Amino acid sequence: MARVGLYPGSFDPITVGHIDIIQRALTIVDHLVVAIGKSATKSPLFKLEERLAMIEEEIGPMAAARSVRLDVTSFDSLLVDAARQHDARIIIRGLRTAADFEYEAQMTAMNRTMAPEIETVFLPASPEVGFVSSTLVRQIAGMGGSVEKFVPTSVLNKIIALK
Numbered sequence: 001m002a003r004v005g006l007y008p009g010s011f012d013p014i015t016v017g018h019i020d021i022i023q024r025a026l027t028i029v030d031h032l033v034v035a036i037g038k039s040a041t042k043s044p045l046f047k048l049e050e051r052l053a054m055i056e057e058e059i060g061p062m063a064a065a066r067s068v069r070l071d072v073t074s075f076d077s078l079l080v081d082a083a084r085q086h087d088a089r090i091i092i093r094g095l096r097t098a099a100d101f102e103y104e105a106q107m108t109a110m111n112r113t114m115a116p117e118i119e120t121v122f123l124p125a126s127p128e129v130g131f132v133s134s135t136l137v138r139q140i141a142g143m144g145g146s147v148e149k150f151v152p153t154s155v156l157n158k159i160i161a162l163k
């Protein structure tokens, strides 16, 4: 049976930190679903369709190179319902800080209670990119700073084009 993993997030925008997690997730699943949660309240820098396209552009070739099936999609349901909808038995999350862990541990326990058949797998952030967050990228870009070290070139060009 194919091992299906779902990696949820807001990806506004996708960063080198997300890409690091995805590259490693591609080594443990046969089919990866990258799913943008629509319910995030923060006003986004990029529209949902733009974020989907940016993920597809960056991750498509990486998944193909590893012969992993890739779906880039969105959801506005409970995370466990989105995972079930895609037949994913694995939810992938990246862990950067102790604060991430506190939040994730609680969320994972509640998800596990609702959907015991789904396992959450935490991948520790790589030290080189573990400090990168989409929120800070948006703030830095909003104040005219350079985010070239934090996002892939295709995303950087779209951020520059926003100005």
Ligand code: ADP
Residues within 6 Å of the ligand: 008, 009, 010, 011, 012, 015, 016, 017, 018, 020, 021, 092, 093, 094, 095, 096, 100, 124, 125, 126, 129, 130, 131, 132, 133, 134, 135
């Ligand atoms: P952010 O928290 O940067 O706004 P998301 O909500 O899109 O990003 O995060 C989706 C998932 O990716 C979460 O599990 C988050 O912990 C993880 N993640 C985000 N940035 C990094 C990073 N730099 N290194 C490792 N994991 C990360």
